[in-house]
Amino acid sequence: MLYGLWISSLLLATISLLVMVGLVAARLFRAHRQDRREQARKRLLPAFLTFTEDGDQEAFLGKVATVPMSTTVDLALEFLNLMRGDEHESLVNVLTTAGVAKELISRVTRGDKTRRIHAVEALPFFPGSDTLAAFQRALKDRSADVRLAAAIGLVAGGSTMPLSDLLDELRVGDLASRRLVGLFRRLPSDRSDELRTILTSRDTPSIVQAAAIEALGTSGDYSLLPLFAASVADGEPEVSAAAIHAIGELAHPAGAATVVRALSSEDWQVRAEAAAAAARIGLDTASRQLSELLEDDEWLVRYAASKALFNLGTEGRSVLAEVARNGKPRSQRTAALLLAEEGYEA
Template sequence: MWLVWDMSILLSALSLVIMLLLIARRVLQERRGSAAADQRRSLLTALIAFTENRDREALKAVLLSVPASVAIDAGFEFISLLRGEEHDELVSAFNECGLPALVGKQLERGNGAERIHAAEMLAALRSENAVASLLSALDRDRSREVRIAAAIALCDVGALPPLVITLRKIGIAGQRSRRLIELFRRFPPRRFDELEDHAGRQDAVPFTRAAAIDALARSGGFRFADFFARAVGDPSAEVAAAALRALGLTGHADAPAILVKAMANDDWDVRAEAANAAGRLGLSELAAPLAQLMDDEAWTVRYAAANALRSFGRAGERVLQEIAASEVSRSQRTASLILAEGPAI
């Protein structure tokens, strides 16, 4: 009995100690958070003052007085808001304070999120050793997302290795990351041929090929329209669908025939993108094949076809009204739904 009593007292005392430790930890965290907030506020105030008085020494004094993590985070956010001479002078002040060296250490030793942030910061600072640090991260970092961030940063500073080498360093597993879309969209026009070559490679990952096509369509324009027209027939449905989206942006002399053929593809995503492209290009002569797609087994295809018809204006609406007035079917229900949404905006 005494043993039970002693154990109860011991457990109660232990619970009290643990509770006191948790309270002390919470108070310490709040004080640290408050101190970090004050330091961040002080630095932001100094940064704003710098844009007005250009007092570099005063800014450097504040930069050196706050922890590196505060300087890196607040500094990067502020740099992204500036352009022109103000931006260049602020970057020079950061470089003189040795901030790039601290960022470089974070790129090597931080956690995943910190290393990604460090790669972005190095691109913004454009310091002397930035390219070497980013190339090292692209080559050796254990995280594929960090390697992709390093590649994007290298692209921003004009030092990205050839695309085939970059993708090999990122690795096959990383070639399904949606951040590759961001990388490809930042490619300079002088390197668009690399994207075209990669998009046409049958042995490459379909996702990266589709991402390359998307980037070319958005930035390269009609220059690559013939390539997109050929890519519509690619064995990969993912690549073919991307090529159809691209044609919907650039157009092509043979677009009507290409789209009609694509509307009969076995893959529903390809058929849907063909319908979307027809609507985007305003090809009202494709009303008949679009009306046939209104009875497609895939809801996404039916909705895309109906949307395309609606985008043709009154001519398309008449087709939809005829279908809506017919016997109950998949096409009739889809036409009724799209008409209920009102005219295309």
């Protein structure tokens, strides 16, 4: 029995030693690989700097051939993000000759998710039919992040693929509203009608409607006010809150009635957005309703209302000061906190 225990202990010690040796070897290998990358980068960086000065493609390509393609790709993207005009175009041409575009296209469908996203996001530097085809392939990717990056690339590249078809490919249930906004904002202004159509369709998920509203809200187009007002009346809370926010962004008096009604909404997000919108539009007449929201059960609504009153100017600040002195305890605390935060003495 003791012999068996001794053998078991020896085996465990041996296994532990082997594991430790393996971990040390892996660490040394990673350190060696990182050192090789750094050395390759140091050799190639002067070639990039020299090319931006003399434009000698032959010398540049000769230097590129001596380092791994991954080093060339990493440095290429750094320089492309910094350069503009003719120098940028010249660098794109020589990097295409060096095979950088081809390498990025091959990465779109291989490697881990981060690597694929990185490749898709970099491809717009190399416009062309091959790039558009790569975006189309990436739309079938299993990762929602990769599909979204491909959709943005297609839109930025001038693809005429209908937005409704693009959303079908994206499978929007896997996406967050904020990420869709980034896609919608990249649509050319002459395609804004597609966003309007999506917004008014009853088949459109609320997450897509909210994103469309947010994207349209920065357009400065006052003709959208009736559409936003209808979204407040008929939409889900997420959609209504986005529509009120957009009305506030437009800051046009024609949106006042919708904002005033939204101040008494059953949804706290809508009430909070309505309070902020009231200040942007300059609704002095809403001071009473805003002061009532200082008693709201939701802290964010109370804060938004107090901030709105302060931003309304003299009249709103007078209301806040009065509440801070003589209001109900909850309202009093909220008003006093906001005034102290703004450094305003009642």
